[in-house]
Amino acid sequence: MAQAxxxxxxxEQVWIQQLSTAYPTTTFRVLAAVPGSETGFALVRISGPEVADVVADMRDHPQILEVTLxxxxxxxxxxxxxxxxPLLxxxxxxxxxxxELPVEIVDGEATIEVTGSRDRLxxxxxxxxxxxxSYRIEHVRERLHESQLLSDRQLEVVVAAVEAGYYDTPRRCSLTELADHLGIAKSTCSETLHRAEEGIIKRFVDDLPDFDSEESLEDQLASS
Structure with missing residues (x-):
């Protein structure tokens, strides 16, 4: 599963683009939404210094059929x-x-999170x-469940290391002391920590926005 x-x-002809750019200091936060056959329904929290004017303009806009405060x-x-x-x-x-909700729209732009198969995305x-x-890609990565990142044993050793102060500065627990606490050999403890750290660090690096934003989503999904 990929997350983007x-x-x-x-x-420009859509009401939310018109209103959000007309009131650029206003935030439209979509809390819930559902599409109908030809229309869409949503619950939106509007915040900013001109809320009353925004709501009045929504009532008057021909693309808004009904507004309930x-x-x-x-x-x-x-x-x-x-x-x-309701184009989204x-x-x-x-x-x-x-x-994924909520979605915030400010000054004509909305940042969204979506997760699914590469074909679906x-x-x-x-x-x-x-x-x-139009869209700009901020981030694409493979979404893994936490259980896929560390094994049960690796998770146990990492948690024990954190609790014992192995990763503190200055360190409050040596590798030998941690291994003794866990009842395992020092070499086993070191190897388990190294493999866990490898998984955690690689996940962290994978999450960094280091892609070319001009590359298409299809190309990023194909290469990820």
């Missing part, structure tokens, strides 16, 4: 609405990839292009 972080820009204050409002242009929802539905970006969404 992408920054999206909506088409759930909560409001001077600088924040939570609204439930229906729109004829349609893209997710057609590709079979759920978009490639289909998702195809759908983005179909609906006119």
């Amino acid at each position: 972080t992408l920054t999206l820009t909506m088409p 759930a909560q409001s204050s001077n600088n924040e409002a939570t609204v439930h609405f229906e729109t004829t242009a 929802l349609f893209s997710a539905r057609e590709s079979g990839i759920p978009i 490639a289909e998702l970006v195809d759908q983005f292009e179909r609906y006119g969404l």
Whole structure:
């Protein structure tokens, strides 16, 4: 399974692009969303100095069919609405990839997290292009469950090493003392720690955003 972080820009003719760029200091935080057959429904928390104006413009926008105010204050409002242009929802539905919520949209850009097979993720970006969404790839990596990173024994030794102060500066526990505490040979303890550290460090390096953001998602998925 691959995990991708992408920054999206909506088409200029879509309401969220128009409103979020008209009110660039406003944050639209999508808390829940579901696509219908031809429209989409969402619960969004809007925060910023011009919340009342934003909500008023939502009510007046032709792509917003209904707005229900759930909560409001001077600088924040939570609204439930229906729109004829839920491009993110349609893209997710057609590709079979759920978009992880919440999603924040500020000044015309939304950063999203998605996880799925490489084929599904490639289909998702195809759908983005179909609906006119431009995207920038921030990060792509293989998503592993923690149990795939360390074995039970490696996890046991690493936790014991941390608790005993083996990784403290200055070190409060020697390798010999750690091995004695665990009841294993010093060489076994050293080898187990080395293999665990190898897995942890490689995961850390893999998570660094060291890719070329101009490379297509399909190419990154194929090469990862």
